[in-house]
Amino acid sequence: MSAKLADGVGVARAEHFETVAQQREAATLGIWAWLITELLLFSALFLVALITRIQHPEATVAAAKHLKFWIGATNTVVLIGSSLTMSMAIEFSRMGWQRAMVRAMLATAALGGLFLVLKGYEYYADWDEHMMPFLSHRPFALAETPAARLFVNLYYVATLLHALHLFTGIALLLGMTWMAAKAGFLSRHQNWIEVYGLYWHFIDLVWILAFPILYVVNR
């Protein structure tokens, strides 16, 4: 834990901990332990995409070329921006600037929401282009290349899983923002913002991996 906390900013000790430092350390270690599990969850999916690429290179490239590269790229910009606003929220929480922190948290949630809106539009464009092979009533655009169907389905599994995490993240963030706006929050629960921030940065990190692995390297 690097930065200094402003006066009046801190953590209220829970009764089973001996010291506040112990409590902070436990919370930080806990979120990192959780993030390890999230990393392995997504990496297993990326592995499947990698194996698909190794076994069916042409079909994978054909499928990847139909992905909405520019929407994906824009979404990456959006998430990188949301990481900035989340970092700002963390800094403001350390400085004790509660209103600025709340605004930064809302901005983060808004950018996350923007990602989901763009993703929704992207899915609509995929549907329109007959790129939803799991819809049996809508003939798949690349039906002559069976492995392309697989890669496209993997794209959906991976991006849906990420979107689920993002959606859950936004919901948690909004709940936390509502609590964080109350008087006295920063004197009792400042480290919640830091712990949550690690989760948000991680959602960003997963997308930083997913966008190239799905959209870029397979072109």
Added chain:
Amino acid sequence: MRPPRATLNADDRALIRKRLRTPVLTFLALLALLAVNVTLGATLPFAQVWIVELAVVAVMVALILLVSMEVIHEPPLIRLFSGLGFFWVAILVGMTLTDYLAR
């Protein structure tokens, strides 16, 4: 440090500059690296460009991990935990590849 009043005075502005310097620089660096990858992906200058693209991704991941998530300032235990997952992913991928690359 009391919260700022409605308008920021010079001290507040200096504080913002100091505290937000790192997040903003990281943001710009990530955007720049993304721009590199997007350009490479759109133009595809040579066949093995994916190696460069993945290298760029590695740098972006390192930036987020070390700077945004402040791992570089954390005690050894946290640093271990932040790296442990990646090492285990390497086991998963590497040993699975002993099958798929050698069939």
Added chain:
Amino acid sequence: MSASGSIGGTARREPHAPESTIGRKADYLHAESTLRSWFLTTDHKRIAILYLASITGFFVIGALAAGVVRLALVVPNGAIMTNDTYNKAFTIHGVVMVWFFLIPSIPATFGNFLIPLMIGAKDLAFPKLNLTSWYVFMAGALFTLVSVVLGGVDTGWTFYAPLSTAFSNTWVLPALIGVTIVGFSSILTGLNFVVTIHTMRAPGMTWFKLPIFVWAHYATSLIFLLATPVITTALILLIAERAFHIGVFDPAYGGDPVLFQHLFWFYSHPAVYIMVLPGMGVISEIVPAFAQKKLFGYRFVAYASIGLASVTFFVWGHHMFVNGQSDLASLVFSALSFAVAVPSAVKVYNWTATIHKGSLRLDTPMLYAMGYIGLFVLGGLTGLYLATLAINQHIHATYFVVAHFHYIMVGGTVLAFLGGLHFWWPKFTGRMYSEPWGRVSALLIFLGFNVTFFPQFILGYLGMPRRYATYPAEFQLLNVLSSAGATILAAGYLFPMLYLVYSLWFGRKAPANPWNAKGLEWETASPPPTHNFLSPPEVPRIPYDYPIQAQESRDQHG
């Protein structure tokens, strides 16, 4: 309070209780008795009891399913039940025993109860998360049991594609969802343990003063965190394949069923170490106590725990030697599987060396521990046969495999669970169980177990495949013997359920330390007060500070 002192050694500090807390109301079991106080508890000890009750229930379900299997195999021609019923029976036996009994058994009951006590803490790091893990566990169980009630699953606990994804007509989806959910329960438990052990040790309680039980659970928790997410992905893909036919495990769409096996076994091999390591932790506590002798080679045993948790991730392909994976992969996985036997062997040697020249008392926990060591060795050695590529070709998917893992899971883990249950029963409940009944049951279980499973090694060697409802007639004698053993084993399991419950009302009240054992859990009352210690516990000078401290190469008189 209690009058039991230690033999020699340091004077024991009895907790000096203020007047108002002497008496049963002060302990965690009797503090509050409303339903709400149990089902909304955040006390790690009560959560441990919630888990104990639920896993016992699931054990009974899994055991009944095993009974159905053994019943069917009394005749070679499958006349007793349909093949479908048989397939469902062994599937439910596996699914329930693996995920709803073995994996949570020792960690979620003994680990939850004892880790804070052993490290001198008031609770785990995240008490509410602990309760959440139990509810998640029960939610997963609910889904799985729904699939049983609706008609069962017939894919085996391994859910291999394409049977599970394309051909099975049974209730695969609810079962898959149930297992996916229960995985989160174990992740939360592992997370809680890791953080607790790192951050909440009492002042002076350094890593190398911790009981091996704690080391073993730390190692297990690392596996929980690193392995479970991968099977979550595997199961998600399986669900997507079965529900939406995405093609990931279907060669017609460029998929590969072997890829499912890679993802499945990346978790499931380390999972067997989740099922084994905590048991080793239990044995490491029982043996020194009943030899009254310091654990031999403490640091080796501690490092071996971490070693097991690491190397276990490098061997999963030994479940896949015959499925068409590359020869290179098979070679690498086979060689590393030999390596993973080493840390287990280190532990066995160290327990044996602890027993050597110890002052032995053959009470029930020690009977279970000694049974464990013998049976685990047999199970472990037969693993080496299975790891040998040439031999594996012949015994893969035969009863040799079935016997191998039952020697470890039942002869090992279940015996460790029962040994631990008896060892810590006074601590959990404040009551002593009937020692004669305990010994009889232990011997009955040991006998019943061997009659059930030793014939299966022979059957496998002779070529009887597993998961088949019928078999060649010449194997019937050994199968009948095995089924007979199963009834003895069932009787053996029944007795503890009866006399342990009996002891809750009629057992002798237990002192704080009925076994003269070392460890902080014995320094507090039986049962412990809600906040574990009435005054901060005194951290031991060394771990396993038993009267006999004999070193391996020194002949000393204490």
